[in-house]
Amino acid sequence: MVAESDVITLQMECTLFFENNPYAIETSSGLSKRLGRSQQVTEQALNRLAEMSILEKNGQGMRAIYRYKAPYIQTEVDLNAYD
Amino acid sequence: MQKKKAVQTGIPGLDDILYGGVPPGAVVILEGEPGTGKTTFGMQFLVEGAVKHNEPGIYITFEELPEQIYDDMTGFGWDLRELERQNKLRVICMEPDILLEQMLQPHGLFEQIVNEIGCRRVVIDSISLFRMVGDEEDVRTNVYSIRNIMRKHTLTSFFIREYSEFEGMSMPFENYICDGIVRLSLKPLMDKYRKRTIEVLKMRGTRILEGEHTYKFIHNGVYIVPSLSMAEDKMLIRESEVLSTGIDSLDDLLAGGIPRGSVFMIDTNSKANYRYLLSSIYSQRIKDDDCTVTMMSGNTSLDTFADTIELFGVSLREAASKGKAFFIEHYRRAVESGLEKAIIRVDKVTNEEYAQVLNERLNPIFECEELCDKRWFVYYDLNTIISERGKDFLLRYFAEEMSMWRSLGITIVVHCNFAEIGTETASFLERTCNGVIRTWVDGNYQYLQVTKSPSGRVSAPHIIANVAEKPFVQLI
Numbered sequence: 001m002v003a004e005s006d007v008i009t010l011q012m013e014c015t016l017f018f019e020n021n022p023y024a025i026e027t028s029s030g031l032s033k034r035l036g037r038s039q040q041v042t043e044q045a046l047n048r049l050a051e052m053s054i055l056e057k058n059g060q061g062m063r064a065i066y067r068y069k070a071p072y073i074q075t076e077v078d079l080n081a082y083d
Numbered sequence: 084m085q086k087k088k089a090v091q092t093g094i095p096g097l098d099d100i101l102y103g104g105v106p107p108g109a110v111v112i113l114e115g116e117p118g119t120g121k122t123t124f125g126m127q128f129l130v131e132g133a134v135k136h137n138e139p140g141i142y143i144t145f146e147e148l149p150e151q152i153y154d155d156m157t158g159f160g161w162d163l164r165e166l167e168r169q170n171k172l173r174v175i176c177m178e179p180d181i182l183l184e185q186m187l188q189p190h191g192l193f194e195q196i197v198n199e200i201g202c203r204r205v206v207i208d209s210i211s212l213f214r215m216v217g218d219e220e221d222v223r224t225n226v227y228s229i230r231n232i233m234r235k236h237t238l239t240s241f242f243i244r245e246y247s248e249f250e251g252m253s254m255p256f257e258n259y260i261c262d263g264i265v266r267l268s269l270k271p272l273m274d275k276y277r278k279r280t281i282e283v284l285k286m287r288g289t290r291i292l293e294g295e296h297t298y299k300f301i302h303n304g305v306y307i308v309p310s311l312s313m314a315e316d317k318m319l320i321r322e323s324e325v326l327s328t329g330i331d332s333l334d335d336l337l338a339g340g341i342p343r344g345s346v347f348m349i350d351t352n353s354k355a356n357y358r359y360l361l362s363s364i365y366s367q368r369i370k371d372d373d374c375t376v377t378m379m380s381g382n383t384s385l386d387t388f389a390d391t392i393e394l395f396g397v398s399l400r401e402a403a404s405k406g407k408a409f410f411i412e413h414y415r416r417a418v419e420s421g422l423e424k425a426i427i428r429v430d431k432v433t434n435e436e437y438a439q440v441l442n443e444r445l446n447p448i449f450e451c452e453e454l455c456d457k458r459w460f461v462y463y464d465l466n467t468i469i470s471e472r473g474k475d476f477l478l479r480y481f482a483e484e485m486s487m488w489r490s491l492g493i494t495i496v497v498h499c500n501f502a503e504i505g506t507e508t509a510s511f512l513e514r515t516c517n518g519v520i521r522t523w524v525d526g527n528y529q530y531l532q533v534t535k536s537p538s539g540r541v542s543a544p545h546i547i548a549n550v551a552e553k554p555f556v557q558l559i
Contacts, residue, residue, distance in 0.1 A: 020150040023167070025177040025185070025192060034148070058192070065181055065192070 002041050010037060010045035015054060018068035025067050089289065090138075090204070090239045093131020094124065096307025099283070100296060105263065106288035108237040111228045112210075112245035112257055114265030119279060120298075120305055121243045123159070124267070127304040128241060130161050133171035138203035142174045143182060145212045149174040161302045170200045179212045183225055186232050198237055206231060209243040212258065213371035223256050230260055252515035256462035258304070262287040268295070281307055289487070291538040293543055298409060314408065324373070326460075326494060327362035329395070332545070333531070337518070338538040343458065345517040345537060346495045348484050350509075352502055354524035356393060359463070360547075363554035366497060367458040369402050371498075375443065380464040381471075382497075385410055385418045395553050407458075409448060411441070413471045434476045440486065449491060461488060465499040465512070476509055482515050522547065531558055 002020060013035055026034070028043035035042065046066050048056035055066045089104030098104045105111060115121050127141035144152065152164045173196055177185075185191040196202065207229075213222050226242075233240045242261065258264055263286040269277050280295040298307040325340035333459070334340045341347050351357045368375055369392070379385060387490035389399040402408040403425040411427045418426065427444045429437060450461065467510055468477050488495055497516070501509035513519055519535040533542040545558035 008334075021148055021174075021176055023149065023173045023175045023196075025175060025176065025181060027181060030178045030181070061186070065177075069191070 002044055006041050007044050007048065010035075010041050011048055013037070014042070014045050014049055018055065022068050022070050025065055027063065027065055029062065031066070091131065091136065093135065094127050094305050094307060096296065096309050098282075098300070100283055100292040100307065101286060102290045102292070103351065104289075105239055105286070107239055108234055109287065109296050110233050110240050110242060110260075111265060111286070112261045113241045113265050113267070115245040116246060116269060118338060119269060120300060120516055121267060122147070122155070122304055123300065124157055124265075125208060125241050125243055126152070126161065126163075127159075128158075129172060129204055129206060130163075130166070130304075131440055132204040133166050133169075133211055134379035136203075137171075139200040140173075140206070141200075141202050141204045142172070143176065144176050144208045145179050145182075147176070147208065149176050153457050158557070160302070161304075171201060173202075180216045182207075183213075183216070183229070186229060193232075197238070201525035202238060205238045207240065207242050209264045210334035211243075211245040229258055246262050246324060258285070263283075270295075276470055297526075300334040309344050326364075328360075329367035329370075330360070330554045330556060330558070333360075333520075333533075335556075336533045336542040336545070336558070337536055338540060341494060341496070342520065342537055343494050344492045345491060346489060346497065346515065347518040347520065348512060348516040348519045349496060349498045350501045350534075351498065352500060352523040353530055357436050357498065359555045360520075360522065361496070361498065362391045362395060363556070365460075365462060366397045368494075369397045369399065370395075371458075372407075373458045374407045375402070376409045376411065376448075376459065376461045378462065378464045378467060379413070380467050384416055385422055389422070392557070396455040409445075413467055421484045425549070434472050437472065437476075438480060441484075447463075449493075458492070459493040460509045461493055461495045463495060463497040465497050467505075469499075469504060474504060477504075478508065478511060481512065485515055520547070 014031065014044050017031065017035065024031075028041050028046050031046065032039040032042035037077050046055060047057070049055040050066060053069060058067075087107045089098070089101070090107050091098050091104040091107075091413075092101070096111055113121055113124055126142060128287075129142055132138035134141050137555055142152070163172060163174060167174065175196070182193065186193045188194075210226060210229075213225055216222065216225065242257070244255070244257065246266065264284040266282050266284055268280045268282070271277060279298050281298050282295045283291045283293075292309055294310050296310045298305055299526060300306075310494075324343045325334075325338070327340045328337070349357055349388050365375065365377075377388070379388065392399040399408055400419070400421060403410075403422050406425075408426050409427060410422075411429055413430050415428075415430050427441070429440060432440045465481070467478060468480075472480075476518055485495060490525050496529065499509075499512060499522075501512070513535065516535070517537050520531065521534050522529060522531045529547040530544045531547050532544040533540070535541065547556050548559050549555060551556050
């Protein structure tokens with residue numbers, strides 16, 4: 001049984017990982033090795049992030065791969081357009 | 084069929100070594116020990132494509148995290164995240180088996196990313212990890228498939244491979260599959276130091292500058308200094324006119340030929356046959372309607388020399404009869420009557436009188452109204468000067484005389500045997516000349532090497548091969 005607090009912690013770690021490495025393509029097994037966490041918890045965290053549309057999931061089971069769906073961020077606004 | 088334009092690597096020096104760059108779509112192994120800069124090489128290749136050639140690239144790393152690579156590369160002034168924002172680069176991390184799976188899948192992630200950014204260049208770091216996926220047979224099939232996928236999309240790629248001198252003696256199978264192999268090494272230098280060297284061991288579809296070349300990391304990446312590069316003589320190479328030697332492969336080594344107004348030395352050992360080399364250079368001058376002055380050597384009579392030149396399709400006798408060819412003769416030898424008036428005899432001239440006598444005879448010729456707009460070429464046999472007048476005379480006379488002739492814009496080729504005259508004299512002569520062409524016999528072959536040239540380029544040794552047609556020799 002995986003503790004809820006552990007899954008939440010892993011969600012944060014996974015989000016941070018994909019934020020810093022936006023073009024990473026990972027399986028739960030691969031990412032658990034990179035993060036130094038158990039695969040079971042990592043997989044649960046990744047699936048939740050996929051449900052929240054933070055990650056894109058392709059495939060099922062152990063071979064499922066996850067990649068970041070980087071949020072659209074507008075960094076510049078032309079204020080003159082609102083005059 | 085027109086050859087496709089080479090893909091420039093952007094690594095200074097490497098494109099020179101590859102005579103322009105990597106053939107498009109080639110898959111090249113980049114191997115080296117830890118610390119040789121494989122990642123930097125790979126990334127510099129991608130940054131060049133992204134920034135200068137509008138050729139987006141993908142860097143695939145199996146072990147290193149992209150965030151580490153982003154940080155490391157800022158040291159060279161490369162903002163990889165910004166290039167990613169511009170869709171000119173992707174730094175992807177994934178496991179080798181996932182990459183393979185996605186590559187093999189139609190419309191898989193690899194294909195999607197390639198199409199998304201219009202990818203033209205790829206680096207995979209490193210293919211050594213494919214050895215962890217499956218047995219030897221699987222690995223071979225997998226690497227072969229990946230190479231074919233790269234070719235299918237015309238992706239010019241570098242496959243990074245770990246390498247150690249102590250690895251197994253058998254040849255890795257990738258060497259047969261891939262189009263090129265570039266090896267990076269760390270070698271001892273002057274006992275206490277290490278130098279980094281790069282060598283292109285294989286590259287299909289292009290010539291390569293053979294040998295190991297030194298490279299360094301500088302502020303904006305890797306910088307390779309192709310071996311045998313010396314400082315250029317800007318004053319000489321600025322002059323646009325170079326004189327063909329008549330031997331295409333030698334002209335290539337000399338960046339076109341011998342610059343007009345320069346002094347070149349042909350250094351031979353006693354076994355080497357330099358006759359065709361010299362005759363080719365000489366006959367080319369006559370062909371181009373230059374006027375010539377020749378110092379005859381003791382072992383070749385004027386008649387023999389003229390006959391040899393005729394093999395190249397030009398008539399030295401005709402040039403002499405028109406007053407365009409003159410000969411300095413130290414020996415009392417009979418010649419054809421038609422050539423007699425072209426001979427400047429110095430056999431009875433003492434060392435003290437020599438320079439004066441020669442100048443009295445030659446200056447009116449050089450300044451002759453009819454010939455003053457002509458270009459002059461002088462061939463000088465220094466072995467004759469040494470045997471007839473001694474080494475001390477040569478040392479006194481040579482620099483002064485060459486300097487005077489050069490000031491008149493005369494091109495001079497001198498012949499000498501450095502081994503016979505001793506290191507000090509050879510070094511003096513070498514310093515006085517703008518270029519040195521060495522030819523020697525070693526074992527079963529005769530070699531030729533340009534050891535000094537105004538372009539700064541020193542060649543590797545080439546084998547001289549005989550050919551049936553003029554110029555009768557070519558360099559291999």
